[in-house]
Amino acid sequence: MNKLTVNQQAEEKLRKGLFLLEKKDFPHLSLTNQCVEVRNAAGKFLGTAYLSAQNKGIGWLISHERITADAAFFRGLFAQAKDRRSAYRQAAHTSAYRLFNQDGDGFGGFTVDLYNDFALFSWYNEFVYAIKEEILTAFRDVFPEVAGAYEKIRFKGLAYESAHVYGAEAPDTFIVLENGVRYQVFLNDGLMTGIFLDQHDVRASLVDGLAAGKSLLNLFSYTAAFSAAAAMGGARQTVSVDLAKRSRELSEAHFRANGLALDQHQFVVMEAFDYFRYAKRHHLQYDVIVLDPPSFARNKKQTFSVAKDYHRLIREALEILSPQGLLIVSTNAANLSKSKFKEEIEKGFAGLGHRYLAEYGLPADFVYNKKDRSSNYLKVFTIKVDK
Structure with a gap:
């Protein structure tokens, strides 16, 4: 097994319980796709790791002991x-x-x-x-x-x-079942499955009646799982908006699976900011608005980054939110801390009165490394708006 010598900065990360090996700590690394013994500059054994580039990092520490990944x-x-x-x-x-x-x-x-x-x-x-x-x-x-x-x-x-x-x-x-609600899924069609499982707890709040008797707008809705949960929890109306044309068919499948009539549930293929403009032109308002955008997106008109642009979503949503309405704001951006996300949210409110009613991270089945903040990537807040 080859040996990998780490600098003091990387050693401190490993000792703190951060197991991801980052490229910036290994600027001249030539090894890849193999297990290695990790040692510090003095030659002391620190653990067993493997090297292989992915969307974050160039490898992982897998044990502080000498092990074989068999x-x-x-x-x-x-x-x-x-x-x-x-x-x-x-x-x-x-x-x-x-x-x-x-x-x-x-x-x-x-x-x-x-x-x-x-x-x-x-x-x-x-x-x-x-x-x-x-x-x-x-x-x-x-x-x-x-x-x-x-x-x-x-x-x-x-x-x-x-x-x-x-x-x-x-x-x-x-x-499949989640909190008693039926969702249609598929396992062998591209990278998606029809539902994001990490949002169990947020959907549970909707099933439990958070939107009962209310109208709900679900932006970046994918297959409208939030909307289906809200409808099962007694929402009187839902509107689900996503740019992908296939989203309508997949969304309707969740509703049909639960025997929900579609006459009060609308599925719109449209870009989110375009829908804001449409809603304002038609004087539409919603009691609950769900904002769960991708971390980064680009279309012909603009780019969107959660870290830089989420406040724009908040401001636009507030213009079509009913008095005393609710916002459910969510991001899965691992590189955006909870405090930075809240700063972006507060920037969107610009002093308007509001209260944080609930906060969600990853559910219990998504066990995460408690010593690594980025491991608990999901950040969701339910906010009551005083207007």
Whole structure:
């Protein structure tokens, strides 16, 4: 096994419990896609890591001990992960949740989600993809009840994004439960599945009646899962807006799965800022507005960055929010701290009175590294606006 010498800055990060290896700490690194022994400048052993570039970082520390990333090692990790999620296994009203969450469960670079009887592996770099057979063998030993599995390729270099990897094959689309609500999902069609599982708790607040008797506008709605949750929680009207043409078909599927009539639920294919202008022209107002944009987006007219432009969304939303209305503001930008996100939110309010009613991070099944702030990437606030 090759040895990797780290500088003092990287050593301090590892000792603090931050396991991601960052490119800035290794400007001249030539090793890749392999396990290495990590040592400090004095030659002291710090742990076992692997090197492989992904969308963040160039590798992960996987143990402070000398270990081999084989099936036996992964069996131990999966057994611990399974035990942590015993409450989800026993839940009668939820059948889709995360089984293994990167460094939160002891190994950065891949995740595993459960959709009814099917597992979905997401590989984030070449190294974990190269050892996937050891990972799959261990998983099947620990989770024999899982009928079959699929994979998503979330790094560049392969000619496909999605595939069946073992066991039974799932239907092209099927229904899962979350908080008693039915959602249509798909496991072998590009990188998406029809629902973002990390928003369990936020959708639960809507199912529990946060929007009961109210009108709700859901921007950047994807498949309108927030809207379906709100409708099941008694919302009298929902409008779901997304730029993707396919969003309408996928959104309607959630509503039909729950036996919801569509006459009070509208699906609009439009860019969010264009919809703000449309709503103002037509004097529309909403009691609850959900803002869950991508971290960064670009179209022919403009670019949008959560870190720089979220305040614009807030300001526009306030113009079409009913008096004493609610905003649900969300971001999954790992590089944006909670304090910086709140600064951007406050910039949008520009002194207008408001109260933070609830705050959400990742749900319990998305176990994260509590010593690494960026590991708990999800930041959501429910805000009551005094106007």
